């Protein structure tokens with residue numbers, strides 16, 4: 001079994017909880033409250049800025065040009081395609097660029113992005129990839145699952161979101177990260193693999209928590 005298959009299997013209960021979360025199902029069935037989606041878009045914009053910084057660190061840790069180039073593509077996809085989606089949505093939803101940029105990261109946004117950055121700064125490239133992989137992989141998995149719901153890709157509010165995350169371009173980044181992690185895992189001891197798996201499990205949990213935070217439009221308890 002490939003290392004990626006092992007960690008995906010072990011994370012399955014968490015991933016299934018994300019698939020079944022009312023926020024995710026609400027996007028697929030077009031029933032999600034627009035206000036929760038607006039909140040999500042602003043928080044996600046801030047999250048993606050930090051995610052992009054972690055990807056950029058991947059180019060620093062990359063051992064060769066092919067790997068550097070893969071991270072450069074992931075960075076471009078995030079900053080210029082994925083965040084364009086957020087900017088376009090913001091416009092449609094009446095959120096200004098200033099509002100997007102001035103969003104205060106909520107507790108889960110801050111905890112998740114800080115955890116990714118901490119793993120990237122103290123670990124090896126495999127640990128960095130484990131920290132960001134649930135982000136790329138679970139969204140592609142969720143996007144492709146939601147795209148199968150009749151009408152989901154055509155929905156007036158959420159169709160563009162479903163199209164983005166089920167797109168082959170987005171999937172190619174997830175596939176590249178999976179293959180890179182498997183390649184690096186082949187050289188690791190069992191103790192190191194356990195540590196890498198723990199990171200993957202934790203950021204998988206944060207993915208679930210992000211959906212939940214958005215659904216509840218959670219904020220800091222004290223201003």
Ligand SMILES: Cc1ncc(CN)c(N)n1
Pocket residue numbers: 044047048082134135136139207210
């Ligand atoms: C929280 C979160 N996780 C993942 C993705 C997909 N890059 C995202 N946009 N936001």
